[in-house]
Amino acid sequence: MKCIVNLVLNLALWLTWGALPAGTAAAQSPTSIFSPAGTPARSTVQLSMLVLSVTFAIFVTVAGLLVYALVRYRRRPTDDGHEPPQIYGSNQIELSWTVIPVLIVTTLFLATTRVILSTEAVPKPASAMNVTVIGHQFWWEYRYPGLGVVTANELHVPVSSPKTPTPTYLTMSSADVAHSFWVPRLAGKMDVIPNRVNVMWIDPQQAGIYLGQCAQYCGTQHAKMLLRVYADSPSDFAAWAKHQLEPGRTDFSDDPVAAEGQKVFMHNACINCHAVTGTPATGRYGPDLTHFASRDTLASGAIENNPENLRKWINDPNSMKPGSLMPAMHLNDHDLGVVTTYLSRLK
Amino acid sequence: MQAIDETTASQDRRAPVSIIYEWLTTVDHKKIGLMYIAFALFFLLVGGVEALLIRIQLMVPNNHFLSPQVFNRLFTMHGTTMVFFAGMPILFGFGNYLVPLMIGARDMAFPKLNAFSFWISAFGGILLYFSYFGGSGLYAAGTAPDVGWFAYAPLTSKVFSPGHSTDYWSLSLFLSGIGSIGTALNIVTTILCMRCKGMTMTRLPLLPWLYLVTSGLVFVAVGPLSAAQIMLTLDRYLGAHFFDTQAGGSAVLWMHFFWIFGHPEVYILVLPAFAFANEIIPVFSRKAMFGYPAMVAASVAIGFVSLSVWAHHMFTVGMGPAGNTFFVFATMVISVPTGIKIFNWLATIWGGKISFAVPMLFCIGFLFQFLVAGLTGIMLSAAPFNWQLNNSYFVVAHFHYVLVGAILFALFGAFYYWYPKVTGKLMNETLGKWHFWLMVVGFHLTFDFMHIPGILGMPRRIYTYEANRGWQGWNMIVGVGGVIQAVAILCFVYNLISSYRHGEDAGTDPWDAWTLEWATQSPPPSYNFAIEPTVASRRPLWDLKHPEDPDSDYE
Numbered sequence: 001m002k003c004i005v006n007l008v009l010n011l012a013l014w015l016t017w018g019a020l021p022a023g024t025a026a027a028q029s030p031t032s033i034f035s036p037a038g039t040p041a042r043s044t045v046q047l048s049m050l051v052l053s054v055t056f057a058i059f060v061t062v063a064g065l066l067v068y069a070l071v072r073y074r075r076r077p078t079d080d081g082h083e084p085p086q087i088y089g090s091n092q093i094e095l096s097w098t099v100i101p102v103l104i105v106t107t108l109f110l111a112t113t114r115v116i117l118s119t120e121a122v123p124k125p126a127s128a129m130n131v132t133v134i135g136h137q138f139w140w141e142y143r144y145p146g147l148g149v150v151t152a153n154e155l156h157v158p159v160s161s162p163k164t165p166t167p168t169y170l171t172m173s174s175a176d177v178a179h180s181f182w183v184p185r186l187a188g189k190m191d192v193i194p195n196r197v198n199v200m201w202i203d204p205q206q207a208g209i210y211l212g213q214c215a216q217y218c219g220t221q222h223a224k225m226l227l228r229v230y231a232d233s234p235s236d237f238a239a240w241a242k243h244q245l246e247p248g249r250t251d252f253s254d255d256p257v258a259a260e261g262q263k264v265f266m267h268n269a270c271i272n273c274h275a276v277t278g279t280p281a282t283g284r285y286g287p288d289l290t291h292f293a294s295r296d297t298l299a300s301g302a303i304e305n306n307p308e309n310l311r312k313w314i315n316d317p318n319s320m321k322p323g324s325l326m327p328a329m330h331l332n333d334h335d336l337g338v339v340t341t342y343l344s345r346l347k
Numbered sequence: 348m349q350a351i352d353e354t355t356a357s358q359d360r361r362a363p364v365s366i367i368y369e370w371l372t373t374v375d376h377k378k379i380g381l382m383y384i385a386f387a388l389f390f391l392l393v394g395g396v397e398a399l400l401i402r403i404q405l406m407v408p409n410n411h412f413l414s415p416q417v418f419n420r421l422f423t424m425h426g427t428t429m430v431f432f433a434g435m436p437i438l439f440g441f442g443n444y445l446v447p448l449m450i451g452a453r454d455m456a457f458p459k460l461n462a463f464s465f466w467i468s469a470f471g472g473i474l475l476y477f478s479y480f481g482g483s484g485l486y487a488a489g490t491a492p493d494v495g496w497f498a499y500a501p502l503t504s505k506v507f508s509p510g511h512s513t514d515y516w517s518l519s520l521f522l523s524g525i526g527s528i529g530t531a532l533n534i535v536t537t538i539l540c541m542r543c544k545g546m547t548m549t550r551l552p553l554l555p556w557l558y559l560v561t562s563g564l565v566f567v568a569v570g571p572l573s574a575a576q577i578m579l580t581l582d583r584y585l586g587a588h589f590f591d592t593q594a595g596g597s598a599v600l601w602m603h604f605f606w607i608f609g610h611p612e613v614y615i616l617v618l619p620a621f622a623f624a625n626e627i628i629p630v631f632s633r634k635a636m637f638g639y640p641a642m643v644a645a646s647v648a649i650g651f652v653s654l655s656v657w658a659h660h661m662f663t664v665g666m667g668p669a670g671n672t673f674f675v676f677a678t679m680v681i682s683v684p685t686g687i688k689i690f691n692w693l694a695t696i697w698g699g700k701i702s703f704a705v706p707m708l709f710c711i712g713f714l715f716q717f718l719v720a721g722l723t724g725i726m727l728s729a730a731p732f733n734w735q736l737n738n739s740y741f742v743v744a745h746f747h748y749v750l751v752g753a754i755l756f757a758l759f760g761a762f763y764y765w766y767p768k769v770t771g772k773l774m775n776e777t778l779g780k781w782h783f784w785l786m787v788v789g790f791h792l793t794f795d796f797m798h799i800p801g802i803l804g805m806p807r808r809i810y811t812y813e814a815n816r817g818w819q820g821w822n823m824i825v826g827v828g829g830v831i832q833a834v835a836i837l838c839f840v841y842n843l844i845s846s847y848r849h850g851e852d853a854g855t856d857p858w859d860a861w862t863l864e865w866a867t868q869s870p871p872p873s874y875n876f877a878i879e880p881t882v883a884s885r886r887p888l889w890d891l892k893h894p895e896d897p898d899s900d901y902e
């Protein structure tokens with residue numbers, strides 16, 4: 001029975017948006033809302049299936065009647081030129097097409113309310129992970145108040161299993177303008193607004209990287225304010241957290257190039273905006289760089305993190321991400337090289 | 348009659364300067380209506396070019412055709428232009444032209460206010476675009492605004508939007524807002540006070556009824572927007588902190604102000620489109636409108652309910668379950684009166700003798716597309732679905748179904764339908780059919796396929812995207828559809844111009860229609876009716892043509 005229902009629903013999806021059954025959509029895109037990997041996203045898909053099938057049924061009925069009427073009552077060449085009978089209305093008919101929609105709407109409303117309550121009004125379990133998300137033009141800051149970890153752009157959370165649920169609660173605010181946190185496979189979006197604290201939760205149920213991006217226009221580089229959520233198995237997550245908690249590497253006596261790079265970094269404006277724990281760099285305007293080299297990407301997921309890109313980035317961020325608020329640092333070739341080496345060692 | 352024709356003819360022999368002077372100083376509702384329409388068509392083309400540039404940029408991933416700054420200006424200007432300087436004025440233009448004619452009046456209630464409203468709106472449009480020419484620094488002007496047509500705080504505060512581009516945005520819309528309120532006031536007064544003899548409110552044709560509701564909404568909705576714009580300007584120049592979050596202001600307050608205007612605005616635009624369909628569908632089906640009282644009631648209901656749904660644009664703001672549930676309810680409720688309208692149109696067609704002339708073709712397109720728009724609207728009103736789809740391309744697809752699929756299609760229908768009244772010439776049918784079919788194909792390629800990247804996680808207002816997201820194929824189709832629509836609109840513009848010279852003569856009543864505007868000559872003389880008409884039913888010309896079976900017996 002259930003599979004017949006699913007078949008019909010998929011068919012509805014097909015016809016509504018051309019070749020798009022939930023399955024192929026998921027295969028095509030790492031950000032499809034129809035391949036949920038967490039509870040909030042999944043209950044949305046279930047609701048969508050109901051809404052889609054109801055609206056689809058309405059579409060087929062009304063469009064069918066319209067097409068029928070247009071074909072059946074078209075003016076024919078044999079027309080006698082008389083006006084057709086004039087009909088001014090009918091109370092019964094009009095009542096019926098008021099009452100039936102009211103019933104349909106009531107059903108949809110109740111179903112919707114159920115999902116709203118099950119997403120927004122559930123108590124937070126004691127086992128929950130807490131992360132503070134701070135939106136910046138055009139990158140993300142993540143702080144783990146329970147753990148003491150501070151990182152940027154790549155959010156690590158533990159996988160949550162039905163047996164031992166460890167949802168992650170995101171407490172969100174913005175340092176500048178409005179942004180919106182959206183990782184479609186995990187949950188719907190939630191706006192990240194200055195002077196306001198919003199909360200949402202996610203519970204990825206398979207390990208993996210989930211992509212998303214800022215969904216509220218926030219200025220020049222809104223397009224490249226990307227999101228990466230790493231769902232790690234509990235042991236991987238523990239290992240990651242342990243590593244992040246270690247003070248960043250500050251002693252480079254065995255690596256003269258990096259040591260020189262460290263000096264260049266500390267003697268430039270870098271430290272006004274960036275922090276590296278254990279050093280004079282305590283800036284908060286840009287991403288924390290303490291464990292920078294443990295991240296896969298640069299500039300909020302816009303570019304792969306490798307020495308070549310890093311060098312280009314520091315030399316002129318705007319050439320890679322026009323509108324980025326990090327200024328070009330105007331270092332000479334030599335300094336650029338050693339700073340790059342230094343940052344690449346900040347595992 | 349003879350005498351009138353001579354005066355019209357002799358007018359054309361005057362010097363061009365005096366003709367221009369007359370247009371610039373006119374207070375005739377028909378001339379003002381036409382100026383509104385011309386002004387709006389110009390901006391429709393400008394907004395269209397902007398849209399095309401946006402779509403070309405997004406056809407392929409990682410495109411470098413436009414820079415992010417240019418792209419952000421383009422989508423801001425596109426949205427602002429289309430809503431305020433194409434949509435509203437074109438609908439006011441039709442209202443201005445048609446309302447007095449359809450109620451058998453000689454002019455609007457306040458002809459001078461009418462001219463003032465037009466000119467101040469036009470000035471607003473010019474001011475908005477002057478921001479482009481201003482250039483940085485020159486005339487102390489910024490470049491074009493890039494904060495989005497919704498201009499969310501605090502992106503618009505001095506800190507995040509230095510220079511003057513945001514001031515241009517806010518001042519130009521403030522001015523056009525004054526014009527809109529003036530015109531709304533005029534339309535309401537005209538309909539309430541200037542109906543001809545015998546035209547009770549229950550005999551008022553549906554078009555003026557809908558303009559009445561629309562104008563009511565303009566009153567209630569435009570005020571909050573203007574207020575918010577004044578507050579924004581105070582923030583920017585006098586250190587007020589309404590929306591300046593860096594000093595403790597509220598970003599969410601702006602959203603409420605904006606959407607208290609912004610949601611009714613959608614109905615301000617769509618109700619006149621309903622109005623056109625209400626006039627055209629019966630005439631080309633040869634039937635009286637089915638359920639006139641229900642149509643009126645539904646329109647008034649939509650007007651009222653539309654004022655209580657604004658926060659369905661804010662489901663992702665974190666309103667909490669109570670707020671969300673309320674706005675889900677209000678939004679879903681509005682689909683009931685909307686459904687009534689669709690069913691009544693269907694019933695009007697049912698049992699008729701439908702002729703597929705170009706105005707009717709566009710109304711049929713309107714019916715199907717509005718149906719889909721309504722259904723995706725229901726989907727979006729389910730808040731959890733909305734958490735996924737808000738600010739994604741799905742929403743862009745949904746509201747373009749309303750704005751293009753419903754409003755623009757109904758408007759094209761209106762152009763073909765009333766053109767003969769305005770010019771005395773018919774528009775070319777063959778070109779009209781080309782226009783229609785190209786438009787249908789282009790529209791569906793563009794906007795059907797735009798739902799899909801939304802479902803696949805593509806946010807709106809991004810100037811580029813990664814290649815691995817699975818969005819590019821869809822965006823390519825969308826772009827091609829956009830180009831086809833552009834060709835369709837060129838067909839239309841060409842038709843408008845060439846039919847004026849070469850069109851067939853239309854006579855007073857080419858469609859065998861029933862409302863009063865068809866009782867006077869085409870084009871109507873400056874005083875509209877030589878003798879003020881008297882009516883006894885909703886379809887006065889039906890009564891004249893069918894004395895054996897007049898409508899008045901059934902109403």
Ligand code: HEM
Nearest residue numbers: 138139152269270273286287298299300314324325326329
């Ligand atoms: C030579 C000195 C600097 C170095 C080596 C440096 C390095 C970096 C690196 C590696 C990133 C990418 C971080 C990530 O993706 O997690 C970054 C981003 C950033 N930096 Fe710097 N930085 C320097 C100076 C500055 C200064 C002076 C500022 C503030 C005015 C600044 C502001 C930022 C911002 C806002 C970002 C995020 C950009 C975005 O993704 O849009 N940086 N920087």
Ligand SMILES: [Cu+2]
Nearest residue numbers: 179214218225
């Ligand atoms: Cu953002």
